[in-house]
Amino acid sequence: MADPYKIESRDRNVSIGASPLFLREDEIRRGAELLYFGYTRLTASIDEGLAEQGLGRAHHRALYFIARKPDLTVGELLKFLAITKQSLGRVLSELTNRDLIETRPGASDRRQKLLRLTESGAALEAQLFDDLRQGLSNAYTKAGQDSVSGFWRVLEGLIPEEDLPMIAALRKLG
Amino acid sequence: MADPYKIESRDRNVSIGASPLFLREDEIRRGAELLYFGYTRLTASIDEGLAEQGLGRAHHRALYFIARKPDLTVGELLKFLAITKQSLGRVLSELTNRDLIETRPGASDRRQKLLRLTESGAALEAQLFDDLRQGLSNAYTKAGQDSVSGFWRVLEGLIPEEDLPMIAALRKLG
DNA sequence: TATATACGTCAACATGGCTGACCCATATAA
DNA sequence: TTATATGGGTCAGCCATGTTGACGTATATA
Structure with missing residues (x-):
């Protein structure tokens, strides 16, 4: 078999190649549930600050x-x-009306619109980011550095290959 | 200081106690982005099967x-x-009208309604679960077992303490 | 000069949340 | 046994955020 991990069956509790552990229904459900609750709870904490505005x-x-x-x-x-x-x-x-963002035409291509936060937009984003930071740094600290790496690795694996360069670009220069 | 990890500042790029790495803005943003894209891509894959119905x-x-x-x-x-x-x-x-779920009164408390999947509901759920399984087992396999544990641990840390027993109960008996 | 691209906008509609008000049946406490 | 609390249902209207489709304008590019 060329790739022992390739999924070739729709059966549940399927064991494939040398890696049966990863594919048991309970582990899939556990991941799905933690992802659901983790994601929704984190966003819920931001919603409050958002609703104020x-x-x-x-x-x-x-x-x-x-x-x-x-x-x-x-x-x-x-x-x-x-x-x-x-x-x-x-x-x-809506963001423009509230003076949270501003735009200007692109330098090399004037059809484009370049988006930027205004000063008050940056202040609001920073405040909302703080909720994110509270939640994530708490979780990171509790879990430890090795777990954080695993967290990132699994999430990356959930994202289709073709989307990864776009996401990686977020972490590069401006 | 009683707890060197406790967050006591709203500054960005804050370094606290012995664990500065966990709290840098980039690592928070990376987690937030991966969580966002991972979650949305996984659910998007399910939406297709769902839309068919x-x-x-x-x-x-x-x-x-x-x-x-x-x-x-x-x-x-x-x-x-x-x-x-x-x-x-x-x-x-809506689920009842499509004969996907059925209910009956609780045995000990007849005000309650106990929910169950019908046969066709179970078939549909199994089909949708398959999309979840594809996405997660692919990610688990690529990342490896240690990463999966870290993935779970960090997600658990994102969930408020008071919600954890409810979630843990999902993995116990009926 | 023709065509493609980046962006905007009007209109109608769907999904899935929300609040408020009110109802019934059953459990439980006074 | 009567009063009250609880589990659940329902009607009505609203809101946030997504969708399609059609059409418009300015700028780039072949």
Whole structure:
């Protein structure tokens, strides 16, 4: 067999090649549940701060990526969010109306719109980021560094290959 | 200082006690991003199978927990989903109309309604579970067993203490 | 000059949350 | 035994956030 890990059966409790442990239903369910509860609890903690401003999660996601990559174009942001331009349009115009973001035309391509946080947008994003930091640094500290690496590795494996370069680009320069 | 890990500052790039690595902004952002993309990509893979049946994520979550804990009461399910009974009511009546779930009164407390999958509900849930299994077992296999343990540990740390017993109960008997 | 691309916008609609008000049946405590 | 609390249901209206489809404008590029 070329690849002993390749999945070739729809059976449950399937044992494949040398690695039966990874494929038992209970371990899959455990991961699914922890991912669900972990993700929802973390976002719930942010929702509170967000609600104070009369904003929702959609706004936060946009603020987050704009903070992360200043001068992001609308097209790039659309790829991160994986929503339609119409949906994003609403979010961006609300953020603009509240003076949380500002735009300017691209230097090399003036059709593009470069997105940036305003000063008050940056302040709000920082405040929301703090909730993220509280939750994640608490979890990191409790789990320990080795666990954090494993956490990252498994999550990376959940993401389709073709999306990884885009995500990796978030961690590079501006 | 009693607890060297305790967070006492809102500064970014803060270094605390003996464990500065865990608290740097980049590591927090990396975790937040991987969690976001990992979670959304995994659920997106399920949405396709769900859309074929004309169902949404809300239906899947209910099916999932009923599959996981047969004879779950409505009240218990409400706690897992953390939504209002009105929202859940819509979902459950749709699932009932499609003959995917069935109910019967509780034995010890006849006010309760015990929820179960029908045969076709179980078949559908199994099919949807397969998408979960594909995604997670692929990620588990790529990452390796040690990473999987770390993945679980960090996620557990993201969940408020008071919610953990409820989640642990999912892995016990019926 | 023709065409493709980046972005915007109007309109209608779906999903899945929410609040508030009110109901019934059954358990439980006074 | 009667009062109250609890588990669950339901109607009505609203909100946030996604979707399609159609169409418009400015700028790049072949």
